[in-house]
Amino acid sequence: MIGSVQRALRLLEAVGSHAGGAPAKQLAREAGLPLPTAYHLLRTLTHEGYLRRESGVFVLGAAAERLANGGALQNRRSKITDSLVRWRDSIGVPVYFAVYREGEIEIAGVADTPAAPAVEEWADFRETGHAHAIGQCLLSQLDSDAREDYLDRHPVKAITPYTVRDRRALSERLATTQRMRPVIERQEYALGTVCAAIPLTAGSCAATMAISLPLHQQERLLPAIEQLRGEVGGLLSSLMFSISI
Template sequence: MATATNAPAPTLIVSVQRVMRLLEAVNSHPDVAPAKQLAREALAHRRDAIGVPVYFAVYREGEIEIVAVADTPYAPAVAEWADFRETGHAHALGQCLLSQLDEQGRSDHLDRHPVQLVTPCSVSDRRALLERLASTERMQTVVERQEYALGTVCAAIPITVGSGAAVMGISLPLHQEERLLPAVEQLRDAIGGLLGSIAFSISI
């Protein structure tokens, strides 16, 4: 008989495998509606386990795309008050995706979506953003504080499948900032600990 400590493992493995299949689905099919439903189901497991909103985003055809968000009334997601695609320089998901691009890819993105102040805390200009991205290791976790939304802190974990760029992220109210890094570690460990159990490579 399986012990209680072993029981959650199959569910966790299945949830991560679903997210990995989602990456393929998003990159392979123009109609991402089924993929978004799959993402919400896979993300819901992490949301409930960690107790924070969980986001999944990809860089697809030159744009930042928030594929799915899993939140609850007691742990609401950040409201998209400014277009996520146009303000990637200001939020953790976008910064994490941009950090995975090569120099030409970043330049092309910022030509189309110029850096601008989103909040008083956000990066002030293109040069400052590029310097920050250059100092960030390609697959490093990205944390931002009130750069997209005042009163909110966010973090994003890069995920790589082949040449595609994707991220999973979380957010918390500023007054709960002390929970951010422990929650990131939970999310990272949940994914990274399963590398030997899935067919894809996740770099974190």
């Protein structure tokens, strides 16, 4: 064990227990440290940005807050991953989680198995939103300006014989998408594959959960996505999705 690190951590814990901060003498006493040692460590932690000194007391600094935020972010991601794995195992299909962030489609999580592999990203998911269920589901949640901006940057083009043929046809399809209903796509992104996605909205963030299956198992697609839709409410109630996911 490195004693100086242990002592510094005890001081950080002591500071964190006081919302309004605390003076050096009190922190030294609570951390069980000699006052000179506490002063030395407090100066070092302040210099590194983990603490700030305000009106004679020490409070947590920006570096400590970044650590806390990073831990919270990792915790959210771990919960999402655990949920995807649980649904993958219970439904028996690959499960995807994606968000629309800063004008782009982002696959934020995938859970699959060797026996039921995820769709291979042979064409960039971010640039082919018109061709897969994830992208179509996210685009259907955007307002017209945001959607047109995306399509201006990533034009509609055929990547399989089944891909939506042009921007007008895509717009007509998105206009008929029923709110909170699954979006179904058959071989538009990858031949031999069918996909379905359900919309998730958390504040201003557009998100989606999706599944995929081989074409010869397409009769399982609707029952599987309905099972996922029935269970996904538990995730929304236990997690706060945000644009930082």
